Amino acid sequence: MCVKAVRWALELGYRHIDTAQAYGNEESVGRALKESGVPRDEVFITTKFWPGSRDPVAEAERSLERLGIDFVDLYLIHWPQGGPTWAWPGMEQARANGYTRSIGVSNFDVRELDEVIATAAVAPVVDQVQFSPFEYRRKLLDGAGERAIAVEAYSPLGTGRHLGNRAVQRLAARVGRTPAQVLLRWCVQQNTIVIPKSTHRDRIEENSRIFDFTLSAEDMAELDALDETGATDRALEEKWW
Template sequence: MNPNADTSGSGARPLADGNRLPVLGLGVWQVPDGRACVDAVRWALGAGYRHIDTAQAYGNEASVGRALRDSGVPRGEVFVTTKFQPRGNDPVGQLENSLRRLGVEEVDLYLVHWPEGGATRAWAGMERALELGLTRSIGVSNYSAAELEAVIAAGTVPPAVNQVLFNPRNNRRALLDACARFDVAVEAYSPLGTGRYVDDPTVAGIARRTGRTPAQVLLRWGLQQGLVVVAKSTHRERIHENAGIFDFALSDQDMAELDALDRTGGTDRALESTWW
């Protein structure tokens, strides 16, 4: 088990900057702006989630903000992440727009969504957003080990988080190890393979042995790897199901079987191919 894993049920990962990141989050990628997004966030907060992950590119920040207000959960109890759309040139101005859409004074984490234009292009603006108090932490997403190292070398504030595609089929062990060396927390997006891997025979077999669902097995694997897991769902029952990952543990055998599903060769790259 990774020594950085928080599997006790307390549910928060200390970041290098002193803030704490809840290890289970609801992601709203591909959730349309409007009722579907509002309901998903409200259901998650009602189920005990305290970490919501959105992005400027998702187009649904306003719905996330509405759900935060409607939920009745105090703002200080919810960790909100959004991401800089790197096809723009002004991380500060774009975050100010995000804050208006979200209806909050600051976000808890602001990430460079992907390294378009070079790993370090946006970082000075990200540091400025932090300095201005628009966000409590800054980080990156879809950054390889080399790109992360470039940001650390060029900046004055290191990224607190690297959010990447991570699941048993994409077990980027060398990238996870590099982030550990740099004291950068790793967040896993698509921890269920956008739902594809819940039908994997190995996952299904472990689910039967443990009396858990395949989704819970995949998310628990992530926790025991030391990851923060961000799972997307718009179904109330699945949102509740995904929260049930703190009261059991996978055995060493279970973990080894899931590790063996990797198809990346344990790479230190964030993606096998880029979209930008």
């Protein structure tokens, strides 16, 4: 299913594919990229270092082998297991070796970003976090911006659970869009990089149709008010590591 989903996305014009060592699907992503016929230099590929391992450089090499490519565009620490800084020198080395063009993190709080920056020769360019109107981590978004770090929004649809929210559904009906399109457009207008996930071709296509409309300031404020995090600077309410 992963091969089909990635191939459909590329056929429909997507050019950013997000994977990870922990997902176990890098080989499928590589196969889909090859089968798609889309030139490698037109696709931005992200993978993530699994911190249960100890060597970001060796794991980057293995990721490239599985993906069947010479480099990734972005390599992230998937979460700060064991502390936020120990893996960063290896991430910098992976970049120096040409295994990745850029390096960043995922699931890092603002405090953890500062710890990395304090020791880094190369600062992270991205923090990928759970982000949606219901997880509107405004202090994290602002803090990352102040540090020239882009926020990338994963689970922007709440793995589907946000689509049934009545406030979202009412707003979507009012603007003539689907709940998914409204939630994704909100992320875009918050200046985040948004990465929706689906294995259904029709939904992949639906999720791509968010660049021909704009939510008003009132619409944005209505969605902002759905936040359940208290505008936190934390990446997660409960950590799994």
